[in-house]
Amino acid sequence: MPVLNISCYLFVAIEAPDALRDTLHERARALDLKGTVLIAEEGINLFLAGPAEAVRAWVDALRADPRFAALAPKESWSDAVPFRKLLVKVKPEIIRMNHPTIRPDQAPRAPALPAATLRRWLDQGHDDDGRPVVTLDTRNAFEVDVGAFDGAIDWRIAKFSEFPAAVQAHRAELAGKTVVSYCTGGIRCEKAALYLEQEARAHGVDARIYQLEGGILKYFEEVGGAHYHGDCFVFDERRAVDPELAASPESVIE
CATH class of the missing domain: 3.30.70.100 (Alpha-Beta Plaits)
Structure with missing residues (x-):
């Protein structure tokens, strides 16, 4: 079975x-x-x-x-x-960020973008107001190397607790854009989107922030692999799944 x-x-x-x-x-x-x-x-x-x-x-x-x-x-x-x-x-956190002001259980969620809407925006090259759309990968660099959205922003972090510092260094790059943060299943990009919103408000950065609802896995489930190259790293013995959500042994990292 x-x-x-x-x-x-x-x-x-x-x-x-x-x-x-x-x-x-x-x-x-x-x-x-x-x-x-x-x-x-x-x-x-x-x-x-x-x-x-x-x-x-x-x-x-x-x-x-x-x-x-x-x-x-x-x-x-x-x-x-x-x-x-x-x-x-x-654990102290279900996903470690080391930033105690970011508590999704105590704050309204950042706007969540359905997979179908992200695909449509990527198809047309902009959001519904004509703003350029960028995808922001919140995963570790070795995960990104297995597969990612085409043209995604990748700050090459080694662990999620490095994400806030990466935002501090690069937030000006997000000005004028609609930013869709994403990760494997949604947990990291949910915290990331809250932090991005906080930083944008604090520093007057004109960026619209979303999290991809359900992450890459929900995107694969609902719209397949459009605008995505490679596979999705998962933290179990399968190591990676393809856009059909089947184990992808070719992606095993040595």
């Missing part, structure tokens, strides 16, 4: 992450799921794999908690489970 792989995150206030960790670990262990679940006071970030019925049962149980009703996992399939074990951990 094929293996269902899901990735999902949600920024939401969690008052007792340790207790939630124990509950989620026991549920996943009982269903023989493998992968990683990260929990913090700011939310949850997860990558799990196993039989489809078991994975969806775990998600349904989590969604029964009103805090997590909005979870929308992205799905892909593989012939084998791409994780060797199950890890459920409590």
